[in-house]
Amino acid sequence: MKPKIRPAALSAMVLAALGANARQRPNIVFIMTDDHTMQAMSAYDTRFTETPNLDRIAADGVRFTRSFVANSLSGPSRACMLTGKHSHKNGFTNNEHSVFDGSQPTFPKYLQKAGYQTALIGKWHLQSLPTGFDHWEILPGQGSYYQPAFIRQQGDTIRREGYVTNLITDLSLDWLKNQRDKEKPFCLLIHHKAIHRNWMADTCHLALYEDRTFELPANFGDTYEGRPAAEAAEMRIDRDMDLAYDLKLEDQTDAPLADLVPYTMGRMNPDQRRKWDAVYGPIIAEFDSLHLEGKELAEWKYQRYMRDYLKTVKSLDENVGRVLDYLEKEGLADNTLVVYCSDQGFYMGEHGWFDKRFMYEESLLTPLVMKLPEGMSRRGDIDEMVQNIDYAPTFLELAGVEVPEDMQGESLVPLLKGEKPENWRDYVYYHYYEYPAEHAVKRHYGVRTDRYKLMHFYNDIDRWELYDLQTDPQEMHNLYGQPGMEEVQAQMHRRLDEALKRYDDPLSE
Numbered sequence: 450m451k452p453k454i455r456p457a458a459l460s461a462m463v464l465a466a467l468g469a470n471a472r473q474r475p476n477i478v479f480i481m482t483d484d485h486t487m488q489a490m491s492a493y494d495t496r497f498t499e500t501p502n503l504d505r506i507a508a509d510g511v512r513f514t515r516s517f518v519a520n521s522l523s524g525p526s527r528a529c530m531l532t533g534k535h536s537h538k539n540g541f542t543n544n545e546h547s548v549f550d551g552s553q554p555t556f557p558k559y560l561q562k563a564g565y566q567t568a569l570i571g572k573w574h575l576q577s578l579p580t581g582f583d584h585w586e587i588l589p590g591q592g593s594y595y596q597p598a599f600i601r602q603q604g605d606t607i608r609r610e611g612y613v614t615n616l617i618t619d620l621s622l623d624w625l626k627n628q629r630d631k632e633k634p635f636c637l638l639i640h641h642k643a644i645h646r647n648w649m650a651d652t653c654h655l656a657l658y659e660d661r662t663f664e665l666p667a668n669f670g671d672t673y674e675g676r677p678a679a680e681a682a683e684m685r686i687d688r689d690m691d692l693a694y695d696l697k698l699e700d701q702t703d704a705p706l707a708d709l710v711p712y713t714m715g716r717m718n719p720d721q722r723r724k725w726d727a728v729y730g731p732i733i734a735e736f737d738s739l740h741l742e743g744k745e746l747a748e749w750k751y752q753r754y755m756r757d758y759l760k761t762v763k764s765l766d767e768n769v770g771r772v773l774d775y776l777e778k779e780g781l782a783d784n785t786l787v788v789y790c791s792d793q794g795f796y797m798g799e800h801g802w803f804d805k806r807f808m809y810e811e812s813l814l815t816p817l818v819m820k821l822p823e824g825m826s827r828r829g830d831i832d833e834m835v836q837n838i839d840y841a842p843t844f845l846e847l848a849g850v851e852v853p854e855d856m857q858g859e860s861l862v863p864l865l866k867g868e869k870p871e872n873w874r875d876y877v878y879y880h881y882y883e884y885p886a887e888h889a890v891k892r893h894y895g896v897r898t899d900r901y902k903l904m905h906f907y908n909d910i911d912r913w914e915l916y917d918l919q920t921d922p923q924e925m926h927n928l929y930g931q932p933g934m935e936e937v938q939a940q941m942h943r944r945l946d947e948a949l950k951r952y953d954d955p956l957s958e
């Protein structure tokens with residue numbers, strides 16, 4: 450005989466259970482920026498700038514000291530995060546030709562199915578439109594710093610007045626305050642356009658750092674000996690950084706990328722333009738009077754690059770602070786996981802470069818700090834090797850959703866609870882595909898262990914590189930094939946073979 454429960458009582462019980470559940474499950478605020486590197490975040494590196502708000506997240510929570518990406522490029526990195534899978538599995542290998550297959554499972558879809566409300570504001574950069582979100586508003590492609598266009602869920606594209614980092618934050622706060630269903634746990638992705646090239650600051654930060662001179666990295670004058678793929682890359686500050694487009698010297702009309710200037714500077718309104726000219730007018734005049742060449746020109750460009758980049762970071766830091774303040778004020782902070790990361794690291798003059806793509810440390814690493822919800826006791830540094838394919842399984846486990854077998858990342862929840870898991874991964878696997886393309890970084894893959902890194906550049910080149918990160922952290926000395934390295938080299942090859950098989954990369958066939 451079936452137990453007799455009156456329908457009204459039953460629904461009250463179900464609602465009570467759901468309500469309790471909804472209160473317990475933590476919210477997720479996943480803040481990501483573009484091309485923000487550890488060297489420019491004071492929780493990691495205090496040489497160049499202060500990022501007090503980003504550092505608040507780490508101070509109240511955890512800082513990952515060895516946080517890596519699987520493919521150091523915008524779209525591919527985002528696809529790895531959404532799916533918890535390496536590029537060859539999620540299909541988005543490069544920005545030039547890939548289109549994200551939005552019908553595949555992603556963490557927002559799993560969370561949505563589990564009763565979370567999901568939203569995405571800002572940069573998306575995956576060619577197809579977002580799926581798995583209750584609400585979204587995205588920048589087309591890379592987006593613009595001033596008066597950016599946004600594609601809205603209802604299908605139209607509108608141009609919003611203002612500076613992109615402020616606007617993405619305004620829209621995110623508006624969703625939190627006015628649009629979400631407050632009965633449900635939520636997962637909000639705040640994905641910024643900043644600090645992507647061409648590093649245009651908000652008008653209130655234009656004068657920052659103009660009196661600062663930044664120390665050059667020790668390997669700024671790298672000559673790429675023993676590293677032909679590094680030599681072939683076109684991302685040198687002295688040769689490839691564009692005076693007009695990158696450094697905003699608008700009178701340099703014969704610079705290679707000068708024709709792009711109207712698409713960036715041309716978007717400013719008269720008030721923004723006036724403030725801009727007040728700062729950059731004298732800089733242009735100074736440059737024209739100096740007639741710099743060679744080393745002096747390279748170093749002048751480096752200083753301009755550093756200043757513009759760091760000004761753009763400042764606005765980002767302040768806007769992240771607004772979100773943290775809101776969560777605290779509304780009593781949401783205690784039960785919310787706040788994640789801050791970038792889609793990859795970036796070169797700040799190391800090897801003479803800007804940009805990313807390579808498996809060398811500066812762009813293989815990415816900042817990752819988290820403020821933890823109630824019940825997670827870990828604080829301080831987490832030194833285990835983690836990767837951006839780990840975010841999806843982490844969010845799922847936190848939400849009480851079973852992590853699907855085919856996700857390749859590892860949930861970070863045990864680390865966040867303060868456990869010391871045995872058998873944590875002892876290498877990360879990396880694979881970069883976008884070649885031939887801008888910046889001419891050749892295709893390569895490899896593994897990085899605690900101490901060593903093995904990389905293979907392929908396609909129109911066949912070269913191996915091996916580094917001892919303990920004795921050569923700047924990766925200047927390729928030890929591949931060097932006497933005395935036989936054992937390490939053989940060991941690293943075994944590791945790489947194991948990684949290719951483990952992650953089922955077609956290269957393993």
Ligand SMILES: [Ca+2]
Binds near residue numbers: 484522523
């Ligand atoms: Ca990026």
